[in-house]
Amino acid sequence: MFMVLSVQDLCIARSGQVLMTDVNFELAAGQALIFKGPNGLGKTTFLRVISGLQPALSGKIHAKEDSFAYTAHADGVKPSLTVAENLQFWADIFDNQNIDTALSAFGLNDLKSRFAGLLSAGQKRRLCLARMLISNRPVWVLDEPSVSLDTASVTQLEEVIKQHLQNGGAALIVTHGHLDLGPSCKTVNLGEYKSNRAVYGDGAEAFL
Amino acid sequence: MFMVLSVQDLCIARSGQVLMTDVNFELAAGQALIFKGPNGLGKTTFLRVISGLQPALSGKIHAKEDSFAYTAHADGVKPSLTVAENLQFWADIFDNQNIDTALSAFGLNDLKSRFAGLLSAGQKRRLCLARMLISNRPVWVLDEPSVSLDTASVTQLEEVIKQHLQNGGAALIVTHGHLDLGPSCKTVNLGEYKSNRAVYGDGAEAFL
Amino acid sequence: MRAVLLRDLRLAMRVGGGFGLAIMFFLIVAVLVALGVGPDVALLSDISSGILWVIALLACLLSLDRIFSLDYEDGTLDHLVIAPLPLESVVLAKATAHWLTTGLPLGLVSPLVGLMLGLPAEGYLWLVLSLALGTPALSVIGTFGAALTLGLKRGGLLLSVLILPLYVPTLIFGAEVARRGSIGIELQTPLWMLLGLSFGVVAILPFASAAVLRINLR
Amino acid sequence: MRAVLLRDLRLAMRVGGGFGLAIMFFLIVAVLVALGVGPDVALLSDISSGILWVIALLACLLSLDRIFSLDYEDGTLDHLVIAPLPLESVVLAKATAHWLTTGLPLGLVSPLVGLMLGLPAEGYLWLVLSLALGTPALSVIGTFGAALTLGLKRGGLLLSVLILPLYVPTLIFGAEVARRGSIGIELQTPLWMLLGLSFGVVAILPFASAAVLRINLR
Amino acid sequence: MSLWEYANPVKFLNLSGRVLPWVALLSAICLVVGLIWGFFFTPDDYRMGSTVKIIYIHVPAALMAINAWFMMLVASLIWLIRRHHVSALAAKAAAPVGLVMTLIALITGAIWGQPMWGTWWAWDPRLTSFLILFQFYIGYLALWKAIENPDSAADLTSILCIVGSVFAVLSRYAVNFWNQGLHQGASLSLDKEKNVANEFYHPLLFSIAGFVFLFLVLVLIGTRSEIRIRRASVIVARKIR
């Protein structure tokens, strides 16, 4: 099986507090991992480290360059641009001229020309998820994607993810709810890796 | 039974679009109503109208003055104040000097002196919910309160709401997830009241 | 109302850096003006009181944007509307906080800046007095503008364009008091006008601001 | 990079009101300076070029705050970091958008403001030239400051205090070119210095800004 | 039967449609008579030469610039008190006209100032206060443009107009005070000239009347198109579910 991501002995910290230690896993093409864990464990930090937005304290992350697309708690949507303009911007950035499939995959066709600032919470979330489809990246990193979505939209989301997996993509998902992604999906409890060790700054050892 | 809120023939609109028509219901002390409906139906708008943050298009809302406490999608938390300072501010506003019960009800005691900007999504949500307890208001209006909360925190939230109901309070809740509030809770499907009529401004008819 | 005031002050201190930074800001702008205009002392001393007043306006502008917008964006304003205190007093508290973090430090540092720009000795008292009387009006007018442009992200320039014309009378009378004070001529009229204007604005405008806020939150 | 530039321009147009408002802003500030300093034409004409330069600095300041902060707050910046384009070019695109919405309109309107402040006839060419050469540097330096204060809400004043000293050389040479131009004396030296400074800043500082951004996003 | 009936957009459209051509005709006649008379059949002024003829544009434009703001103030008050949409839209339609009038007054004044005072611009109180009026117009229009919801925009701009009026009057007073003792602009006081030259005065009256009717025409057209725009958007909103 073709591995798109492998993580070895990963150790992550935030503000001088080690959050998780010795996380090890591999992710194959066509596979999804769902991470669970209590609030404040460090799941968001973990996803940011993997996507390369934050440095790890120690450990190795092997992945091809530019393989991640990331959806955060924050929507990253410009209220004064329309839905289509918002997506078109990312399409330009990712050199992908087709925003229509992304729009229709999340039922945004009717909202195309509405200003994003006037969307409801769930509609905004869908817009934010539609960016994943535009990015054309193999590994989707989703931080609580189903927040604010109604049941129909959650099903839509599940379909989109499954389709992505079938096309050889992969996904890392953090959620407190329930997502049904079929057999190619495993659930990992991150709570096991919890750490309480404190460090202070990454050069802290020098001061001891 | 003592009615804390009664809504008659309520009709709400946003940006010239009528969202729901002829909503009728009553809420008794000790009772909770859970509203369900698809994204973009107008649930948030509905709660804002009831709390008095937005005018209704038509219809009547009977409630004592100052009876609502409202939790929105947005957290309303100041990142540069600590958790305790954030709560203390609202305690001052509502003339309620005790923030400790609110802190412990949502398991925020350990986070008391952390800056709110450093909280994780779920921790921030809990802080925002803790404000409800401080407000001392009889009717809680909660817009998707369980977003980002882990299972343990959802149970905590359910306990707090139940306690509030037992003390003679009431609650209006919109959620896409599942909340178990016992027998004093009814679920209402708002989809039934959906409207597609358009108005434009409050005097739109005049233009035709 | 006290709670809102204290919180706003605390936020300003913690993030904006508070007094120290405001004072630094005035000093730096004064230096820039001196650098831009050139080292001619006579020239600088002629324009010093006027420039100080213009700096006061600009310092207000730089911070107006944030009077309501942060509270609006994170939803705090909604809660304040529901809370058991009149919106007018929220507006007044915010204007006061704004004044305490811009007008007051400016008043305190103005003698120093006057010194740097070569203000004549008789001018100091009147400069400080005119700023003390005028800056509260600036803060209250600014709050009105901030309420008007609430919810328009990047409203910065729009806010300036709306507000600056409203600042004209205050500026004229204030600068005139300071200027006449520095050259030692009669200044009763502008002084009384400034005083009346300031009182009128502080007494009336918060109601307009609260009305505007309500419309904007609708 | 084109996409970022176009988007920023579109956002500025849609919410900030774009060019028209920027031009109005300069006019209004010029009026305020005149009102503050007094109607004496001789005095105004002496300070006109220097004041125009100071206005340019302040207009930059007023808008710097928003170069990165909106994108930071709503998470867009995170996505841009992951996106397949170097952060340096994002920085450059944003500086360009900032210049197009502040420096350029200022350059365009400066002759009019010069007219109102009584700038001598020989001065116009040099004023416009100095602004055209200097304002790009102001935007790039400002972008650097915005990157430094990223994530500090209400960073407005702090940003000003950090940035204004960095503006000093540009201001001195720019204002000197304009001043010498207006009284018709030799201005080779400041002109070349301004040119060199501007090129150097535009060529090098975006790398520093991108590095700072990376540190701040960590 | 009250006047307020015409606050109904439909009735207003009907009435204004009937009135409009006549007002337009009247305005054209007055303007043609006033301007031709003024430009070609009056002697040159003994002090100002032929430049005096700018007066036939400059003065009416200056008057209308102020009156337009006054009309906006009244319309805003009506909107806030009685909430008639037409009055809000009329205020909106009057603003650009007033803005252009202000600009015309300023530009013709500047053109006039060059031969008269040897400078395009002076910080004369009258000129300064017009510049400030210009800024008020810009702010008012910018606020209309910035706000999405038409009713909120009407409310907010109305309040701005009222508050702005108070400050505009204060500014006018302040500016007069500001430049009192200085020699600048002494030559502007034209009231003397007016008395002197009756032959300038009559054509001026015509051209002022022409500007008043022109203003009326432009505001009516503007209001009518605003109403039509609103109606179109209501219909569109109805179509899209």
Ligand code: HEM
């Ligand atoms: C010799 C030159 C000028 C003469 C004789 C002149 C004459 C006049 C007259 C007769 C009025 C009408 C006043 C009234 O009805 O109250 C007027 C108004 C005005 N003029 Fe001029 N003007 C001259 C130059 C200028 C210049 C150079 C400007 C500006 C650039 C200017 C701007 C204005 C403005 C803004 C008004 C309206 C002010 C008001 O009505 O209060 N004028 N002028």
Ligand SMILES: Nc1ncnc2c1ncn2[C@@H]1O[C@H](COP(=O)(O)OP(=O)(O)OP(=O)(O)O)[C@@H](O)[C@H]1O
């Ligand atoms: N910007 C930050 N700076 C410092 N500490 C932070 C920051 N963000 C979060 N933390 C702290 O780090 C810990 C992990 O936060 P993180 O956001 O990764 O949690 P999470 O597992 O995603 O929680 P949630 O399920 O609530 O989203 C929390 O205890 C939090 O208080």
Ligand SMILES: Nc1ncnc2c1ncn2[C@@H]1O[C@H](COP(=O)(O)OP(=O)(O)OP(=O)(O)O)[C@@H](O)[C@H]1O
């Ligand atoms: N500020 C606004 N101005 C204009 N229209 C809005 C605004 N906010 C929301 N809308 C529109 O009104 C409709 C109802 O929005 P609302 O936020 O009430 O939906 P909701 O039922 O809460 O949805 P969700 O479950 O996604 O939160 C949506 O179609 C939305 O696009």
Ligand SMILES: [Mg+2]
């Ligand atoms: Mg998280």
Ligand SMILES: [Mg+2]
């Ligand atoms: Mg909602």
